[in-house]
Amino acid sequence: MILNYLHKVGWLVGLALLQVLILNNVHIAGYATPFLYVYLILKFESGISRNVLMLWAFALGLVVDVFSDTPGLNVSSTVLLAFVRPFYLRLFLSRDVLESIVPSFRTMGTSSFLKYLFACLLTHHFMLFVLEFFSFVHVGSLLLRILSSTLLTMACVMAFEGIRKKK
Numbered sequence: 001m002i003l004n005y006l007h008k009v010g011w012l013v014g015l016a017l018l019q020v021l022i023l024n025n026v027h028i029a030g031y032a033t034p035f036l037y038v039y040l041i042l043k044f045e046s047g048i049s050r051n052v053l054m055l056w057a058f059a060l061g062l063v064v065d066v067f068s069d070t071p072g073l074n075v076s077s078t079v080l081l082a083f084v085r086p087f088y089l090r091l092f093l094s095r096d097v098l099e100s101i102v103p104s105f106r107t108m109g110t111s112s113f114l115k116y117l118f119a120c121l122l123t124h125h126f127m128l129f130v131l132e133f134f135s136f137v138h139v140g141s142l143l144l145r146i147l148s149s150t151l152l153t154m155a156c157v158m159a160f161e162g163i164r165k166k167k
Contacts, residue, residue, distance in 0.1 A: 047100035057082035
């Protein structure tokens with residue numbers, strides 16, 4: 001049990017450092033930015049308590065916020081993602097599989113995992129960019145940033161899954 005938590009803390013630190021030091025500086029065409037740090041929240045076991053998941057999301061978002069100088073944006077987005085994640089899992093998984101799996105291509109199937117991934121990332125990015133813009137004056141730009149960042153983050157997560165799958 002303790003090794004599991006230490007493993008997750010290592011992932012939290014590693015993903016937060018990757019996000020803050022490298023990925024926050026990647027802006028493709030001025031719109032798309034990958035937010036790979038949410039991978040930790042997406043990969044928790046399906047049987048974990050929503051409250052525990054929200055605490056992990058809070059800690060992850062807080063670390064990214066502190067080092068990115070974005071007060072509360074990542075915290076609120078990751079906590080919202082952790083809150084809606086069980087709903088998305090129930091939506092895209094059958095009831096008999098839902099007990100305690102780690103979401104991935106292998107456990108959920110390609111189609112279900114991609115739908116789950118897209119829904120989760122779209123929710124996270126919508127909240128993040130709406131709070132960042134805090135205005136609907138430039139709706140086109142806002143929607144373009146949400147969609148392009150969602151698709152870029154999906155590509156990064158799928159690449160990460162492919163790398164982890166080969167081990």
